[in-house]
Amino acid sequence: MKRTIVIFAAMCSLAMANGQSAIDDAFNRYAGKEGFTTITIKPWMFKLASFIAPEDEDLKKLDGKIESFRLLASEDNGVQFTAEIREQMKTQDYFNVMEIVESKSKVNFYVRKKEESVTDFVMIVSESTEEVLLNIKGNFSLHDLSKMGDNHPAGCSSLGMANLKLLKNK
Numbered sequence: 068m069k070r071t072i073v074i075f076a077a078m079c080s081l082a083m084a085n086g087q088s089a090i091d092d093a094f095n096r097y098a099g100k101e102g103f104t105t106i107t108i109k110p111w112m113f114k115l116a117s118f119i120a121p122e123d124e125d126l127k128k129l130d131g132k133i134e135s136f137r138l139l140a141s142e143d144n145g146v147q148f149t150a151e152i153r154e155q156m157k158t159q160d161y162f163n164v165m166e167i168v169e170s171k172s173k174v175n176f177y178v179r180k181k182e183e184s185v186t187d188f189v190m191i192v193s194e195s196t197e198e199v200l201l202n203i204k205g206n207f208s209l210h211d212l213s214k215m216g217d218n219h220p221a222g223c224s225s226l227g228m229a230n231l232k233l234l235k236n237k
Contacts, residue, residue, distance in 0.1 A: 088159055089151075089152050089155030089156060089159055090152070090189055090200070090202045092155075093139060093148055093151075093152055093200055094137055094139055094200075094202070096148075097139055097141070097146075097148060098139060102141055102142060102143040102146070103139060103140065103141050104138075104139070104140045104141075104142075105137070105138070105139050105140075106136075106137070106138040107135070107136070107137050107138075108133075108135075108136040108137075109135070110131075110133055110134055110135070110205075113129050113130050113133055114130050114131075125211075125214040128211060128214070129207070129211060129214075132205050132206055132207040132211060133203060133204070133205040133207065134204045134205040134206075135202070135203070135204045135205070136202075136203050137201070137202045137203075138199065138200070138201050138202075139199070139200040139201075140197060140198065140199045140200075141197060141198045141199075142196065142197050146198070147193075147198070148198060148200070149191045149192070149193045149198045149199075149200060150193070152191055152200060153175060153191060156175075156177055156189070156191075160179055161177040161178060161179050161187070161189060162177065162178060162179075163175055163176070163177055164176045164177065164178050164209070171194065171195040172192070172193065172194040172195070173191075173192070173193045174190065174191070174192050174193075175189075175190070175191045176188070176189070176190055177189040177190075177191070178209070181206075183208075184206045184207065184208065185205075185206075185207055185208060185209060185212070186204065186205070186206060187202070187203075187204050188201075188202070188203045188204075188207075188212060189201065189202050
């Protein structure tokens with residue numbers, strides 16, 4: 068009986084470990100660590116932003132569509148956390164919608180879809196001086212995300228947000 072319980076507990080632990088995505092694992096591992104910047108925006112912040120900038124129609128359209136917005140950036144490219152995530156994405160439930168390789172930089176866009184809506188979006192950027200992981204969960208289209216790239220918040224262009232506008236033609 069004890070043996071059965073131990074085997075069952077081990078199987079449950081493995082199932083829970085596999086259920087956690089590579090993205091969640093990266094945020095759990097690196098957020099708050101020395102050399103990393105983490106930005107987390109809650110859904111009510113998008114609602115607040117639409118009140119602050121009522122003339123921004125694109126921002127209003129995002130209200131209610133985004134459940135979570137997380138960004139993790141490292142200026143220490145020696146960590147190379149994005150290479151590890153790219154490798155793990157091959158076994159996850161995401162598909163790569165675009166890859167851009169230019170000189171010493173690489174950008175990948177991954178999505179998880181439900182019917183025609185994107186439920187999970189991941190952007191991974193590796194450059195010679197920094198690495199960025201962006202994760203947006205909710206119920207939105209790639210067009211909605213490209214608008215965020217056009218109108219990214221001041222100071223976020225260095226964190227890879229401008230890359231979102233590349234999704235316009237996808």
